[in-house]
């Protein structure tokens with residue numbers, strides 16, 4: 113409802129209001145950035161305005177501890193975390209210091225967000241920081257909880273690499289059938305992979321409409337590769353949408369059944385298959401309630417997870433994923449893996465993957481699975497299978513920040529492969 117007392121918004125203000133709503137949805141309500149975007153930007157029609165809203169919110173989330181430290185350095189009394197004045201200052205500062213917005217435009221479009229609140233204070237803090245020549249540090253500072261958790265799990269150097277990788281936008285990785293490389297310039301780190309510069313627009317790129325390739329981080333392309341060639345073999349792709357791995361499996365020749373609980377995400381999977389002229393049987397179902405009609409030769413379970421491994425593209429995970437959620441997800445992953453394991457033929461391979469940087473969702477799930485299932489054995493992954501881009505640990509792949517850093521990095525992932533040795 114329009115606020116009767118509020119002056120009409122000037123140019124650029126609705127996008128900043130939407131950015132404030134989006135940041136509030138992530139930081140106060142704990143919602144994922146991507147799923148909160150539509151509601152937050154509901155009154156913006158132009159794609160460029162929505163793009164600006166996303167850019168402001170995502171960059172604020174990447175730089176939050178440093179933005180807050182600047183704000184705190186210039187206020188006598190600390191502004192509460194959820195104060196509108198703090199949100200408005202974050203939005204103005206991130207634009208002026210990281211997104212190249214002229215400072216006068218950054219503050220002019222942020223002040224109306226305060227609606228009768230402490231405009232003078234916000235104006236004063238912003239002005240002081242600009243006069244002082246305030247800058248954001250490089251690399252950015254990780255939120256304390258994440259820095260401590262990752263340093264504890266993986267060591268200080270990995271946490272430091274994660275901070276370095278937040279500063280630079282990730283490159284654009286494409287996947288395609290290995291025997292049909294697209295005519296594009298880029299670095300190929302594996303067969304069926306091409307890496308293009310960060311910021312490359314997808315829609316205008318040659319071959320998109322023709323379905324010659326799909327966007328997929330190189331780390332996310334590894335699980336399907338580990339199931340090998342598919343001619344004459346059946347595969348279940350569990351938790352499949354939007355279908356990056358389904359397309360890989362179909363391109364490798366598997367007869368794929370792609371299962372996912374989300375209709376909207378499966379609609380994207382169907383579009384992706386149509387665009388790339390690949391085929392799979394698509395099933396809308398909860399993996400915990402569904403079962404296949406007969407056992408299959410290969411299974412890929414890309415389980416729902418905290419997604420902390422994709423913090424570069426989805427920096428909201430740095431702020432909203434808490435240990436309790438990780439524990440709950442881990443229990444769900446273990447239950448899904450136990451169920452899926454009954455659907456594999458003896459001699460078949462099962463790949464379990466999560467885009468998570470938490471041991472609880474990776475190593476711990478794999479260990480507990482092997483301890484509980486005498487019909488399964490590890491099927492160790494070798495570095496040669498993945499072109500040496502990472503070194504397996506105990507036969508599993510653990511991709512940490514720092515992997516391929518000189519080439520632009522890779523998402524954080526855990527991937528394990530098991531072989532069914534009996535039963536079925």
Ligand SMILES: C[S@@+](CC[C@H](N)C(=O)[O-])C[C@H]1O[C@@H](n2cnc3c(N)ncnc32)[C@H](O)[C@@H]1O
Pocket residue numbers: 332350351352353354355356357358371372373374377397398399400414415416417
């Ligand atoms: C990590 S994403 C999958 C990404 C996908 N494998 C790809 O490569 O494009 C996890 C998926 O799990 C699905 N999911 C979550 N819980 C599920 C359940 N109980 N049964 C089936 N799918 C589920 C979500 O809808 C989501 O699409």
